[in-house]
């Protein structure tokens with residue numbers, strides 16, 4: 001397999017200045033392969049995109065923290081993600097992918113290493129198996145740690161997966177809005193079905209990310225903005241935003257990360273919405289110890305530590 005380079009070396013500097021403390025709540029690291037080889041089951045082989053590059057991007061975009069999601073090319077060996085978290089000086093946390101047979105001791109070690117969630121991936125092009133019964137067992141075991149579940153699926157699976165999602169006892173974060181078809185506008189059938197799911201389940205959150213994957217119209221992603229701005233408004237206390245750097249698997253139309261940051265004020269047009277999306281919501285989920293009880297309810301934060 002040829003190794004894929006899926007990110008731009010010199011993204012533009014965004015015009016939008018994120019508020020101090022803004023969190024990129026969906027990004028990945030790849031390798032470095034010499035220290036953290038890719039899984040034998042990987043469906044794509046990326047070039048190295050390690051913590052140094054991730055943190056340089058964070059700084060150049062004006063962001064403050066990262067939530068690093070274990071990428072499928074590393075399977076259930078979370079070493080590369082843990083390495084990046086360890087190098088972040090407290091400015092990164094993570095979402096793990098775990099084997100159903102993982103021991104309690106290994107889960108505790110992941111927690112100590114900064115993991116705060118597990119990801120269940122249902123994309124057939126990325127994983128061979130997605131055993132719902134095993135996933136529910138894992139969900140039951142991570143709940144006492146205060147973790148949540150991140151799920152990645154495409155819109156054609158939404159109906160079939162709903163009973164499974166409803167059985168998860170934690171917050172459920174849906175990656176990239178469950179990948180709806182946006183070509184029919186904000187009220188297309190898949191957007192409507194997604195909103196109905198969010199309406200019915202107050203413990204479901206979503207990431208308003210992936211414009212570069214979901215948009216049919218391409219930059220400046222007007223169709224994505226039209227479909228997603230109402231989502232940010234309606235579920236303002238349970239939305240997250242992320243770059244998705246280094247954009248796994250993308251080979252054509254590699255996005256400009258600066259342009260993705262410039263989508264933020266179009267998705268979240270007020271300072272209050274931007275603060276929830278970029279700071280309060282991700283901090284509650286990933287750095288709850290920095291949010292006091294009273295302020296977690298009112299939405300304000302302790303000084304970052």
Ligand code: 0GY
Nearest residue numbers: 070071072073126244248249
């Ligand atoms: C994403 C999307 C993708 C890949 C992965 O773990 C992964 O490999 O998540 C994808 O190919 O759609 O959010 O990173």
